[in-house]
Amino acid sequence: xxxxxxxxxxxxxxxxxxxxxxxxxxxxxxxxxxxxxxxxxxxxxxxxxxxxxxxxxxxxxxxxxxxxxxxxxxxxxxxxxxxxxxxxxxxxxxxxxxxxxxxxxxxxxxxxxxxxxxxxxxxxxxxxxxxxxxxxxxxxxxxxxxxxxxxxxxxxxxxxxxxxxxxxxxxxxxxxxxxxxxxxxxxxxxxxxxxxxxxxxxxxxxxxxxxxxxxxxxxxxxxxxxxxxxxxxxxxxxxxxxxxxxxxxxxxxxxxxxxxxxxxxxxxxxxxxxxxxxxxxxxxxxxxxxxxxxxxxxxxxxxxxxxxxxxxxxxxxxxxxxxxxxxxxxxxxxxxxxxxxxxxxxxxxxxxx
Amino acid sequence: xxxxxxxxxxxxxxxxxxxxxxxxxxxxxxxxxxxxxxxxxxxxxxxxxxxxxxxxxxxxxxxxxxxxxxxxxxxxxxxxxxxxxxxxxxxxxxxxxxxxxxxxxxxxxxxxxxxxxxxxxxxxxxxxxxxxxxxxxxxxxxxxxxxxxxxxxxxxxxxxxxxxxxxxxxxxxxxxxxxxxxxxxxxxxxxxxxxxxxxxxxxxxxxxxxxxxxxxxxxxxxxxxxxxxxxxxxxxxxxxxxxxxxxxxxxxxxxxxxxxxxxxxxx
Numbered sequence: 220x221x222x223x224x225x226x227x228x229x230x231x232x233x234x235x236x237x238x239x240x241x242x243x244x245x246x247x248x249x250x251x252x253x254x255x256x257x258x259x260x261x262x263x264x265x266x267x268x269x270x271x272x273x274x275x276x277x278x279x280x281x282x283x284x285x286x287x288x289x290x291x292x293x294x295x296x297x298x299x300x301x302x303x304x305x306x307x308x309x310x311x312x313x314x315x316x317x318x319x320x321x322x323x324x325x326x327x328x329x330x331x332x333x334x335x336x337x338x339x340x341x342x343x344x345x346x347x348x349x350x351x352x353x354x355x356x357x358x359x360x361x362x363x364x365x366x367x368x369x370x371x372x373x374x375x376x377x378x379x380x381x382x383x384x385x386x387x388x389x390x391x392x393x394x395x396x397x398x399x400x401x402x403x404x405x406x407x408x409x410x411x412x413x414x415x416x417x418x419x420x421x422x423x424x425x426x427x428x429x430x431x432x433x434x435x436x437x438x439x440x441x442x443x444x445x446x447x448x449x450x451x452x453x454x455x456x457x458x459x460x461x462x463x464x465x466x467x468x469x470x471x472x473x474x475x476x477x478x479x480x481x482x483x484x485x486x487x488x489x490x491x492x493x494x495x496x497x498x499x500x501x502x503x504x505x506x507x508x509x510x511x512x513x514x515x516x517x518x519x520x521x522x523x524x525x526x527x528x529x530x531x532x533x534x535x536x537x538x539x540x541x542x543x544x545x546x547x548x549x550x551x552x553x554x555x556x557x558x559x560x561x562x563x564x565x566x567x568x569x570x571x572x
Numbered sequence: 573x574x575x576x577x578x579x580x581x582x583x584x585x586x587x588x589x590x591x592x593x594x595x596x597x598x599x600x601x602x603x604x605x606x607x608x609x610x611x612x613x614x615x616x617x618x619x620x621x622x623x624x625x626x627x628x629x630x631x632x633x634x635x636x637x638x639x640x641x642x643x644x645x646x647x648x649x650x651x652x653x654x655x656x657x658x659x660x661x662x663x664x665x666x667x668x669x670x671x672x673x674x675x676x677x678x679x680x681x682x683x684x685x686x687x688x689x690x691x692x693x694x695x696x697x698x699x700x701x702x703x704x705x706x707x708x709x710x711x712x713x714x715x716x717x718x719x720x721x722x723x724x725x726x727x728x729x730x731x732x733x734x735x736x737x738x739x740x741x742x743x744x745x746x747x748x749x750x751x752x753x754x755x756x757x758x759x760x761x762x763x764x765x766x767x768x769x770x771x772x773x774x775x776x777x778x779x780x781x782x783x784x785x786x787x788x789x790x791x792x793x794x795x796x797x798x799x800x801x802x803x804x805x806x807x808x809x810x811x812x813x814x815x816x817x818x819x820x821x822x823x824x825x826x827x828x829x830x831x832x833x834x835x836x837x838x839x
Contacts, residue, residue: 282673290669291668291669292665292668292669293834293835294832294835310668310833312671315669315670315671316671319669320669323663325662325663325666327666329582329585329586331589332582332585332586336582336585337582339578339582340578340579340582341576341670342576342578343574343575343577343578343579344578344670344671344672345670346575346672426635
């Protein structure tokens with residue numbers, strides 16, 4: 220049975236449209252205009268126990284909204300979700316005991332108290348036995364190397380140290396499912412690496428199912444074999460990260476090093492030259508022409524060394540997002556008669572929105 | 573229910589950090605009382621009457637002193653505002669994720685806060701009451717201490733549930749702060765904090781005494797003054813209990829309705 224199963228999930232928000240200007244604002248006191256925003260627009264996926272899945276998408280794509288629905292903070296407009304067999308937004312205590320949501324920009328720890336006090340509080344709230352608490356807390360403290368900071372008030376810790384404490388607090392009750400929203404945001408490289416390593420080991424040792432959003436591709440590359448890419452509320456990719464490159468990278472990068480220390484003329488006919496540093500050059504070549512062009516070059520010139528590489532993953536993802544955006548725009552234009560975007564205006568007499 | 577006991581212990585140690593603040597604010601609370609007492613002295617002198625609203629000058633002074641004691645139990649600084657900010661800023665999320673009840677959690681937090689406050693302000697209160705010892709009422713009815721303490725504890729429950737209701741309005745209104753300010757001003761008057769409600773003209777008196785707010789300050793204070801007979805005291809604590817239960821029920825209902833709304837809108 221899947222750990223997480225999501226079926227045709229949708230979430231539509233009604234947002235208040237605040238027009239500019241005083242006159243319009245006054246009018247808005249009596250008649251408010253609303254528009255509907257589709258934050259999540261019919262996504263479906265299954266996640267198996269022990270999987271570690273990356274959740275990618277540009278800002279506002281619907282990642283956080285989806286995580287909030289999975290953790291039961293908000294109701295969907297339509298669709299079904301089961302996590303560990305529970306419907307999250309029914310918020311059973313039993314469900315809440317078995318998962319954790321960690322948001323990089325929100326804190327759970329008591330600001331004025333040492334982290335250890337908050338941990339003890341978690342122990343009681345989740346009913347963790349003393350022996351298990353000591354074991355888990357000890358292991359995590361060691362893994363993240365924060366033993367010395369446990370008894371210092373949280374407000375005196377650095378951002379990275381605080382985030383490590385937050386992570387420990389989230390893992391104390393040994394959740395079976397862990398949702399992480401930008402766990403490494405704002406952290407330096409060392410702290411990022413530490414947290415990544417902790418997550419990897421934790422996932423391996425405890426077989427925890429992890430869903431992770433991040434804007435740092437290193438997080439995803441290091442941790443997730445499978446990625447879900449969401450754009451405009453729709454799932455546009457579900458599979459290994461490498462598949463994204465196969466599907467969306469339209470070119471490869473060919474690096475050449477010439478034997479005589481200088482470039483020949485006419486290289487720009489082969490492809491777009493994106494970097495020159497004597498005696499090497501990097502050329503962008505369409506994927507389907509890589510073999511032909513390479514053999515052509517090798518036959519023509521004295522080449523000391525060459526390599527063919529995929530473009531950086533960040534670039535491919537950016538291409539993918541913009542492709543999705545274009546497609547989305549196109550679709551919306553074709554959708555309805557006079558109303559060409561997916562927002563519908565509604566008016567109502569409201570006093571208490 | 574051990575988890576709520578730990579909430580209590582942890583928040584107690586958090587409050588400890590602010591013990592200096594507590595002591596000072598307790599002392600500061602007495603300053604307006606002194607000016608009020610001086611004002612009443614002038615009024616009694618000028619009016620040349622024996623009693624006002626059924627109270628002699630001495631009783632008037634002790635009314636204000638005992639109001640301070642009632643407020644020690646019934647006032648809930650930053651409770652309502654805290655709830656509405658938790659709702660608005662999404663801090664509520666933290667309590668929805670964990671297997672804990674938000675209102676129960678706030679309740680333990682408040683008890684810890686109150687105990688810490690009482691402990692730190694003991695010195696300030698002791699000092700003022702010692703200085704004013706001649707003004708304090710003589711209790712003749714042996715039931716008074718029992719009813720007085722009961723009514724103070726119920727004032728705490730009532731104050732807590734009323735402020736929960738106010739704070740939970742944050743589910744429906746984005747900005748509760750200005751409403752709270754207006755309410756607090758009204759409350760200062762309606763609870764009998766500003767002056768004894770017996771001073772009100774008859775037509776208003778009846779209505780105001782019906783409201784729950786009178787049971788937060790005015791009635792417990794009147795019990796402490798020894799102005800109520802045993803039957804009246806019993807009636808007062810019963811009504812206090814009913815109001816507290818009703819308000820807590822309202823708060824619970826609002827919590828459930830509000831959460832549905834919260835969950836539909838954002839979170």
